[in-house]
Amino acid sequence: MAKARLSQEGVVFALAVALFVVFAATLNNFLTAGNLIALVRSVSILGILGLGMGLVVIGRGIDLAMVATMVVSLSWVLSMAQAGMPFDTALVYGALLALAIGLASGILIAYADIPAIFTTLAMGLVMYGSGRAFLFQIDVQNSPGGVDWFDFLGRGAFLGLPMPIVAFAVLAALVALVLMRTRFGRFVYAAGDNALAARITGLPLRPLIVAQYVISALIAFLAGVVMAAAVSGMSTRVYNSTMIYDVLLVVVLGGISLSGGRGSVRNVLVGTLLVGVLLNGMTILDITYTTQNLIKSLILLLAITVDSFINPRDEQTSQQSQGDI
Amino acid sequence: MNPLVQLRGVSKDFRGVLAISDVNLDVRPGEIHAILGENGAGKSTLMKVLAGVYQPSSGEMVLDGKPTVFNSPSDALAHGVAMVFQETNLVPAMSVAQNIYLGDEKLFNRLRGLNIQAQRYLLSLNFYVDPTSQVSTLGAGKKQMVEIARAVHHHARLIIFDEPTATLTPEEKFHFFNLARRLKEQGIAIIFISHALEEALYLSDRITVMRDAKVVATDDTRNFDRDRIVQAMVGRSLSGELYAGDKRKARPMGKKILSVENLSMGNTVRNTSFSVFAGQVTGMFGLVGAGRTETMKIVAGVLKRDYFHGGTVRFEDRPVRYRTPRPAVRDGIVYVTEDRKIEGFFETMTIASNVQLGALATGANPLTVVTPRNARELATAWTKRLGVKAIDADARVIELSGGNQQKVVLSKALIQKPKLVVLDEPTRGVDVGTIVEIHNFINELADSGMAVVVISSYLPEILALSDRILVARQGRVVEEMDIAEATESRIMYAAVH
Numbered sequence: 001m002a003k004a005r006l007s008q009e010g011v012v013f014a015l016a017v018a019l020f021v022v023f024a025a026t027l028n029n030f031l032t033a034g035n036l037i038a039l040v041r042s043v044s045i046l047g048i049l050g051l052g053m054g055l056v057v058i059g060r061g062i063d064l065a066m067v068a069t070m071v072v073s074l075s076w077v078l079s080m081a082q083a084g085m086p087f088d089t090a091l092v093y094g095a096l097l098a099l100a101i102g103l104a105s106g107i108l109i110a111y112a113d114i115p116a117i118f119t120t121l122a123m124g125l126v127m128y129g130s131g132r133a134f135l136f137q138i139d140v141q142n143s144p145g146g147v148d149w150f151d152f153l154g155r156g157a158f159l160g161l162p163m164p165i166v167a168f169a170v171l172a173a174l175v176a177l178v179l180m181r182t183r184f185g186r187f188v189y190a191a192g193d194n195a196l197a198a199r200i201t202g203l204p205l206r207p208l209i210v211a212q213y214v215i216s217a218l219i220a221f222l223a224g225v226v227m228a229a230a231v232s233g234m235s236t237r238v239y240n241s242t243m244i245y246d247v248l249l250v251v252v253l254g255g256i257s258l259s260g261g262r263g264s265v266r267n268v269l270v271g272t273l274l275v276g277v278l279l280n281g282m283t284i285l286d287i288t289y290t291t292q293n294l295i296k297s298l299i300l301l302l303a304i305t306v307d308s309f310i311n312p313r314d315e316q317t318s319q320q321s322q323g324d325i
Numbered sequence: 326m327n328p329l330v331q332l333r334g335v336s337k338d339f340r341g342v343l344a345i346s347d348v349n350l351d352v353r354p355g356e357i358h359a360i361l362g363e364n365g366a367g368k369s370t371l372m373k374v375l376a377g378v379y380q381p382s383s384g385e386m387v388l389d390g391k392p393t394v395f396n397s398p399s400d401a402l403a404h405g406v407a408m409v410f411q412e413t414n415l416v417p418a419m420s421v422a423q424n425i426y427l428g429d430e431k432l433f434n435r436l437r438g439l440n441i442q443a444q445r446y447l448l449s450l451n452f453y454v455d456p457t458s459q460v461s462t463l464g465a466g467k468k469q470m471v472e473i474a475r476a477v478h479h480h481a482r483l484i485i486f487d488e489p490t491a492t493l494t495p496e497e498k499f500h501f502f503n504l505a506r507r508l509k510e511q512g513i514a515i516i517f518i519s520h521a522l523e524e525a526l527y528l529s530d531r532i533t534v535m536r537d538a539k540v541v542a543t544d545d546t547r548n549f550d551r552d553r554i555v556q557a558m559v560g561r562s563l564s565g566e567l568y569a570g571d572k573r574k575a576r577p578m579g580k581k582i583l584s585v586e587n588l589s590m591g592n593t594v595r596n597t598s599f600s601v602f603a604g605q606v607t608g609m610f611g612l613v614g615a616g617r618t619e620t621m622k623i624v625a626g627v628l629k630r631d632y633f634h635g636g637t638v639r640f641e642d643r644p645v646r647y648r649t650p651r652p653a654v655r656d657g658i659v660y661v662t663e664d665r666k667i668e669g670f671f672e673t674m675t676i677a678s679n680v681q682l683g684a685l686a687t688g689a690n691p692l693t694v695v696t697p698r699n700a701r702e703l704a705t706a707w708t709k710r711l712g713v714k715a716i717d718a719d720a721r722v723i724e725l726s727g728g729n730q731q732k733v734v735l736s737k738a739l740i741q742k743p744k745l746v747v748l749d750e751p752t753r754g755v756d757v758g759t760i761v762e763i764h765n766f767i768n769e770l771a772d773s774g775m776a777v778v779v780i781s782s783y784l785p786e787i788l789a790l791s792d793r794i795l796v797a798r799q800g801r802v803v804e805e806m807d808i809a810e811a812t813e814s815r816i817m818y819a820a821v822h
Contacts, residue, residue, distance in 0.1 A: 202654030
């Protein structure tokens with residue numbers, strides 16, 4: 001099984017490279033500077049969201065409220081900034097809102113034992129609805145001009161790399177460090193692998209679950225900051241798009257198992273690469289939006305099916321053969 | 326009378342471990358047949374072979390004089406063999422009538438017609454259950470009736486019960502006895518597994534006793550008495566070889582580290598009181614349903630005792646009530662599970678990571694830096710001490726043998742430096758060589774001054790390890806004895822009702 005998992009990562013990476021080469025050779029507009037920048041930009045936001053989702057999925061959860069958190073917190077920040085509040089202050093409020101959303105989801109999941117998939121699905125809807133009702137009125141919020149670091153984050157470059165990708169890289173390194181090298185990170189893996197064993201071993205299981213959703217909400221907020229900087233605004237249409245499924249696709253296709261405890265930031269990286277190239281190529285090929293969605297959804301379905309074959313979520317299958325004597 | 330079902334030399338093994346070995350058994354039409362034996366003697370497996378849940382590895386089953394193989398429980402039912410499990414197989418949200426005719430529905434069902442049909446049918450069996458009531462609202466006794474009705478409806482000639490009276494109240498038990506007799510009058514054979522000797526002696530026509538995967542005695546009930554049954558259940562040939570018979574001297578009692586007073590939890594732990602001392606191995610023996618695991622899980626914070634009239638637990642003279650295992654672990658109480666696969670180890674992780682998690686769990690700061698190297702250093706120290714054999718240190722725990730997995734779980738627990746360690750069935754699913762190693766290790770722990778509680782369903786293990794023995798029955802500790810005065814029969818007497 002160890003081999004199967006290793007090769008899954010390799011296969012995904014090879015696929016991404018192959019797809020990139022094919023697109024570069026066959027599509028005229030693929031290898032242009034303008035397109036590559038667009039690719040990188042879309043990829044980095046997907047990737048940042050994928051980091052948060054990946055962390056939660058490793059802990060055997062799922063956060064479907066990430067895109068809602070991103071859209072609502074950033075739309076609110078921008079509308080407050082438009083109304084004259086200093087941008088930095090508005091950002092602090094936005095971060096606090098994201099934190100509150102993560103805290104609410106986490107507490108419901110950890111202490112009320114509601115399945116994560118339903119909690120976060122409903123939480124996303126609630127936040128989007130109340131955002132539209134109370135926090136901002138128009139669909140598209142524009143970024144305020146004249147904030148230097150914000151403009152640099154959107155359009156600047158560091159060592160020739162566009163800033164969004166730098167932000168993604170820095171966050172990826174940070175999340176990888178937390179997952180691999182801190183007590184908290186090891187606890188996330190343990191809880192995802194076997195929550196009952198984690199509890200008996202003396203891990204603080206419930207606070208741990210809450211922390212995961214708080215982190216994923218804060219990462220969603222950061223993704224929103226990068227997005228708002230890169231496209232100079234935030235549109236509520238993002239919430240109604242298929243973005244959350246793209247994020248799931250990144251995570252599952254990259255090889256983080258929905259059965260928990262398996263995977264790492266490396267999987268998010270290769271998943272991001274493949275999904276990014278795929279989406280960009282399909283757009284240049286002028287495949288209609290509907291067909292694109294169909295293709296993505298079929299790949300997602302396939303990836304989940306393969307995952308549940310390689311990493312069965314339920315241990316019962318293996319127990320049946322053992323029997324009780 | 327020709328037997329209804331005969332088993333000839335039937336064996337069943339699970340990955341090389343024999344659960345039943347060379348069993349011969351015949352069941353006559355219209356008899357009530359009790360199957361007795363210790364936990365793990367192979368009773369349940371035998372019944373599941375009869376009911377088609379498992380297929381025998383060797384030997385044959387003869388039904389009505391013809392060799393037959395049941396491929397599934399529904400296949401067995403088609404041949405007239407039904408099994409009523411401990412957990413009922415009814416659909417809770419459906420009515421009694423719907424459950425009886427489940428799988429038998431016509432394309433269009435008239436609910437009223439179905440209810441009338443069920444009513445007539447239940448009355449014909451003398452079962453007083455309302456066919457329209459929802460199954461989830463029924464008590465255990467009535468649920469059992471519905472299961473029996475369903476079996477009889479499918480023309481069962483043999484009904485197998487797995488501990489039918491375990492969940493029943495005394496009145497319901499009495500009613501069950503009457504039901505069994507009525508079925509018998511209709512020529513239906515009944516087999517039941519029981520831990521209650523009196524029940525078996527009272528109800529059955531014949532008794533079969535199993536021990537260590539084999540049938541050791543089958544005879545008419547009138548030829549049995551309590552003594553003979555207990556003798557058959559415990560008299561082991563194997564015990565002499567593995568567990569040295571010489572009486573050890575008990576270690577002296579250390580400080581009283583744990584005292585439990587009037588502890589209660591629901592129906593499983595009933596007002597139990599006992600103490601545990603440092604520097605000793607305290608053995609806890611009991612049959613299924615004695616509440617040993619639950620009691621110790623409450624002590625270790627894995628389960629919570631009743632809020633009202635739940636009793637008190639004192640650890641080091643301080644009253645404690647843990648809501649989760651975490652504070653218990655940090656205070657020095659560690660519980661090592663009987664089911665390591667479900668709640669013992671982290672299967673996708675390496676041995677080193679598993680052991681390291683034990684050490685990490687006792688600390689608080691979430692941002693403490695850990696490195697693969699300190700995991701490996703920690704792990705090698707412990708795996709060396711316990712002698713875990715693995716192909717390489719990076720092997721995943723799931724790939725290890727049962728004995729080595731158990732050692733990893735032990736290392737993970739002991740790295741937490743407990744003052745009181747509870748080992749629940751520490752040698753279950755472990756090979757013979759490793760059993761000896763684990764026993765030696767348990768002795769070392771007690772010698773070093775730790776308080777060790779060993780829960781075991783295997784009498785020779787209890788006798789080989791314990792300095793003091795607690796015997797539990799029906800949710801409470803009923804007897805306490807020193808190793809010097811303990812014998813197999815005395816313990817078994819205390820453990821059966």
